[in-house]
Amino acid sequence: MGSLFRRLRYLLNRRRFDRELESDMEFHREMMAREGRRDFGNMLRLREQARDAWGWTWIERLGQDLRYALRMLMRSPGFTVTAVLVLAIGIGVNVTAFSLFNMIALKPLPVRDPGSLVLLQRRSPEIIQSEMPYPSVIFYRDHAKTLSAVMAVMGVPPMHLDGSAEPVRADFATGNYFSELGTRAALGRLFDPATESKPDAAPVAVLSYGAWQRRFGADPSLVGRTIRLDNKPATVIGILPSTFASLGGEIPDIWLPLAQQPYFIEGSKVLTDSSASSVRMWARLAPGVTAKMAEQELLMLTNELRRQHPKEIWDNEYIRSDPSGHLRVMTPEMYQVATMVAVLTLLILLVACANLGGLLLARGVTREHEMGIRMAIGASRKRIFRQLFTESLLLASLGAIAAVGFSYAVLRVTLVWLDAPQWLSPVPDWRVLIFLIGTALGAAIFFGLTPALQIARQRQRKPIARQVLVGAQVAASCILLIVAGLLVRAMHHTLYTSPGFGYEHVFSIDPQLGVHGYTPSSAQAYLTRMESRLRAAPGVTSVSLVKLPPMGHTVSRTDVEIAGRSVAIYPNWVEPGFFQTMNIPLLLGRTLLPGEKNAVVISESFARRQWPGQNPLGKQFDSKDAGSGPRDTVVGVAGDARLNALNDDDAVEEYWSAHVDDMPGMSMVVKMSGPTETFVPMAKGIAESLDPKIFPEIRPLKSLYHDTVSRVEQLAMVVSLIGLVAVLLAGVGIVGLVAYSVSQRTKEIAIRLALGAERAQVLAAVLRQFAWPMTIGLMAGVGVAAAASKVLRKVLFGVSNLDPASYAGAIAVLVGIVGVAAFLPARRALRLNLAKILHYE
């Protein structure tokens, strides 16, 4: 310990210690001289050896190397700026991607003890369900000893606020929600666990900071006032802080107590209905409890629950827990996407590094003279290598600094654009900084190590390193271009091919009758009246009932395997007129009859896969529900219409006739002709007159469709941009490498030309060394892209991940750019002034 302390003291007072040593040694010399002895060694070197004892020499050398590196970089500003820019792009893209991942999956929510928060979901080997019946939540809450608190949140369709046209997003939450998260009100108070858990307490509402500002002009007197939600009065008790972080990234405008849900949604029985999966269940693990222990206890409780409600619990049901103390609860699919993004961004870094490595090698040749001198005056290879690598580290650091700035700017824009919660900050935290340092170091090793070794060993003229670099750049940019090409094609595919159903002039109306306590017969009465009123309205050409409306909130699917290929079946329950309303062609057979049983209409590709080459009409098959009863018979084949799976090429559809029992859950689709502006107020008016406590959610399919498509457009745009950046980087890098290898062989070329060689031959000779690496790089890129793009299938909107057009396009662009990049500098070299070159030296 003492020696460490002395060592540090030495480091801090190094100048004084060195002066003292110097004085000692000078005195020694003086005394030796007095005695007539003259055995003078190199004083400086002796002193350095003596100082070595303190173990700080490396810092001094590093300082020297850094100063020298800085001088070298300042002397060639063009190179430095290029290198830093290339690195800033390569590292910046990675840091940005990591920062986003960090925000979503790593950064703890600014709530109390985020580490112990979990999301609990129902699972069985066959079924995935993210919502739970509220009575089950109560049961788990009352019996689980591994959970210290249980919270539940129920999302509902937008509600109407004080009769204003723009609906508000509302969530119901248990009374302990805010106190468990440790949230303090910005104004007034939040839910009190005791009061707001009582169903008969005075109805209250808590507003989000944003809603308070937007809808109420940040009026502080709002607290204590009464507002009306779907015509139900409630007192505003408080405003959430702007930095409020809710679980699962839900950001409603208004929070209401879950216990008062039956008051706000009149007639609703979901809180007591143990078959309605209606709430998300969040919990806090008790101190010292692991997620595994909690899952085990919950499994026991689930089995107990099965004894009480045998019908409601599935076979092999269990409760899955996911850590949820950050913005999003990560699913395996999300990790898959994250991995894909990581691979793509690392490819960019690879291109950037390979590019810079080439530049450094080329620079090594121009610095041969300098290296020669340094070697001649006694610098060891190790020392030169260290010097060169220090330069690379310095470049990487500068690049990293630029990258952070770049990433900060991008993130700021992205956060605003995504309307992200306010507590998310684009400022890098320690995780991002560690990632940044790691990436910069990795990059420095990748681009700097080989050139430094080659130069220190005076091998910079060997072509192999260059060839590897070219190959790597070509391969990496090839992959990026292919992926970009696939996404662009997918975008065009969705934009310019029909989804199989008409969405222009079509509206969906979801009255949520079941939630309001409607029975099948009263729901049927309501829907029949609504349909006839709508049909009579001007401009309406067709109305039909459907259980799962296109692009709706609820999606149902079953994955089955047909002939070795996974197929996702999307079932739906419809009125016979549905196909006509949605413009889905009926290709074979007939449509369903009203209330018809054991009859099914399937989509074209379902028929083709299930019974290839046969007439599907009259075929029978077991549907999941009808395992024991009579089997379903195919009565018709409809065109493919991916109502709820726009981006799934493997989706097929099955339609049954809707029954009376389905009525409380039915929605409606309405097709208009002519102007559609008047439709929403008209439909609202009809709903108001039918039952004033029902506020149906009315949505134009056109805008839903465009929302979905625009997400793909944005993704394709970002990836194309990244791919383009990569290919430009690669192009610039190849221009540099070819120009350099031509300049290296100027004399040879000149002699060949002087001896009468054909220009074309010389050109070929110069470019030949790049032909192989480019070919191998291309092949490797295509191979990797073909193998890896399988994960993309789901977002490709029906374009095959082996789509030849995308591959051909990517290869053509790449070959074009690489060709031009190689050809231009080579051709310039052929316009040499032969006499001058041959005279030189």
Added chain:
Amino acid sequence: MKNMSKSGMPSGALVMLILRVLRSGPIHGYAIAQRIHALSTEVLQVEEGVLYPALQKMLLKGWVTAEWGISETNRKVRFYSITPAGVQQLDAEISDYDRVTEAIQAILRTA
């Protein structure tokens, strides 16, 4: 001469000798070399190339300290003195050394 001082003086022994010389009182670097030279009946020569690294190492280990003083030639110079830790180290090294030389001599006598 240089060769001899290096081959004839294992670095461990040098530290022991310096500590031993310093036990009689603080002296400056040059005097340490002189003293060792003289006491060894002019057999052992300590070059500055080994003396100062050794002294730096001993400063680091805390076996010696250095303070400014005035030399016999009236020059400001640093005087090295032994610390309690240095005394301990010296005792340990001497007993080690004794053991090893005795062992070696035992071999030489009997073999």
